[in-house]
Amino acid sequence: MTVLSVRNLNIDIPTGDGHVHAARDVSFDVGAEELFGIAGESGSGKSVLSQAIMGLLPGAIISGEILFEGRNLLTLPAREMQRLRGNRIAMISQDPLSSLHPFYTIGAQITEAIRIHRKVSEAEALREAVDTLTRVGIYDAEKRVHDYPHQFSGGMRQRVMIAMAIVLRPALLIADEPTTALDVTVQAQIIALLNQMRRELGTAIIMVTHDLELLSSIADHAMVMYAGNRMEFGPGDAVLGAPAHPYTLGLQRSSPNHETRGDLPSIPGQPPSLLVEQKACAFAPRCPAVMDICRQQRPPVRVFEDGTQSLCWLEDKASRTAAALAPAPEVPRPVDQPSDIVVSVSDVRLTYGGRSLFGKSINLEVLKGVSLDLPRGKTLGIVGESGCGKSTLARIIAGLLPPTSGDVTIEGKSVVDLDRASWVEMRKRVQMVFQDPFGSLNPRRRVGSIIGDPFRIQNVAHGAQRKNRVRELMEVVGLNPEHYNRFPSEFSGGQRQRIGIARALALNPSIIIFDEPVSALDVSIQAQILNLISRLQRELGLSYLFISHDLAVVRHVSSEIIVMKSGQVVERGDTETLYHNPQHPYTRELLAAADPHYRKSGGSFAVPPGELAP
Secondary structure, X not given: OEEEEEEEEEEEEEEOOEEEEXXXXXXXXXEOOOEXXXXXXXXXXXXXXXXXXXXXXXXXXEEXXXXXXXXXXXXXXXXXXXXXXXXOEEEEOOOHHHHXXXXXXXXXXHHHHHHHHOOOOHHHHHHHHHHHHHHOOOOOHHHHOOOOHHHOOHHHHHHHHHXXXXXXXXXXXXXXXXXXXXXXXXXXXXXXXXXXXXXXXXXXXXXXXXXXXXXXXXXXXXXXXXXXXXXXXXXXXXXXXXXXXXXXXXXXXXXXXXXXXXXXXXXXXXXXXXXXXXXXXXXXXXXXXXXXXXXOOOOOEEEOOOOOEEEOOOOOHHHHHHHHOOOOOOOOOOOOOOOOEEEEEEEEEEEEEEEEEOOEEEEEEXXXXXXXXXXXXXXXXXXXXXXXXXXHHHXXXXXXXXXXXXXXXXXXXXXXXXXXXXXXXXXXXXXXXXXXXXXXXXXXXXXXXXXXXXXXXXXXXXXHHHHHHHHHHHHHOXXXXXXXXXXXXXXXXXXXXXXXXXXXXXOOOOEEEEEOOOOOOOHHHXXXXXXXXXXXXXXXXXXXXXXXXXXXXXXXXOOEEEEEXXXXXXXXEXXXXXXXXXXXHHHHHHHHHOOHHHHHHOOOOOOXXXXXXX
């Protein structure tokens, strides 16, 4: 049974610069129990399409049909749409921090969603909230349901958003990058939970993601979008396993896998401006197999024997594969040379205390004696589940959080007791890229000012010189320099992450701490950023601490890896040894969960026991 049918959908969004053509002639169907994947770069129209289905594009000019259970959502009265939204149609937003109200506990926000659509008592709604939080991997849900969003890590906030979306057992669930901030074990649990919802409740799921490896292992059907166009569509294994369109092939090549070496082959150039209506093939300026006709006329839809449909002038899949999958030159990793230690962490501990419960003082030990060394010019990867202390350790090294005990030295100088003036000087050499791009950017300031702050604070550049250097940084990280005067809210999630990276690179620091730097980026830009930071490291001798839940990315960039669990280092070693011969059971568990074939088979990462009863 078809739950959602989108027909010839066109979306134009009026702006001060003109109409943004966010979607053009997009059609697809989603059936009950189906997982439908949508992939593409930031700005391709994925999230706008999701918002149109939810009725969250006021002022947009929308034509075509969006049929949900036989009713056209575009013609429904606002009150009817409000009854459907959250109840029959739910959405998991991409940015969990901005989607959760900071003044209310997560329990209050989930129970509010329940009681708006159901006549249940507050106590019963709270029990449902606790049960759902447990299912999505929130430990001690009975206690944590009374906590506020800022008391959760980025990954755990995403789990709260997922719980809020599924608590009403919707018929259609739109998941916009639902596993971006999650570590691999929790990601596997969430996928298992979504699959259980599909089987038991018949829920149809639309998953928007840039993780092609994940999508290829779970999607029944998939659609690849570019500049508002449906470039490729068909069965998930066919579209993502044997792509027909050069754009899909380019995305696939840009994705790091567990055997990737050297620079990643990224798609050259940038997506076109959606303010200009495309008369020919939108991908032609970046396509390795472009022909003259591609620049002159809109391509037809080609249908292949395996069920894939491709918006392309090329007729033969084999010729497309040969043209678009030319082997990229491999850049060998530099041979390890003896090097001095630029960051040394010695027995660092962090304990939060002072909280009183039933007259007793509670102390929470977050870090339990962590030690590590970072050699100059090297990358040390840090992996582990959300809440294990990775980001907390990074903030201590960056001087944003004082440790309870232990010592941190940077380039031979202890930084634990530095005064404010000394830290301002130290930050010329130590910079950080945060996990949450929106939360780390001032929403009231323009992007040019945000990226230029390091120059202003350190009194490095002024006036036109500062503006030119900011524009150069924007171009380096894949942002349009013309967007210098825009605000962070006018950028997609991936673009906001690039703003944070540009700001960190401004002063050419010797040490950069990357806390999930590419988790919000689509694969083509991810490849560009990973290649960029590798090139900068080779040319400038930079040292990196690289925190990520994406084990393929960590393996690609790191010469050594440490594995953290519950505030402790449980294993460390050079990258290849750790991947091929892990010693700790927890490390083996992480590597197993990162295997897409493991995900597809279900593995042992099932959701917590219980049934998803309607």
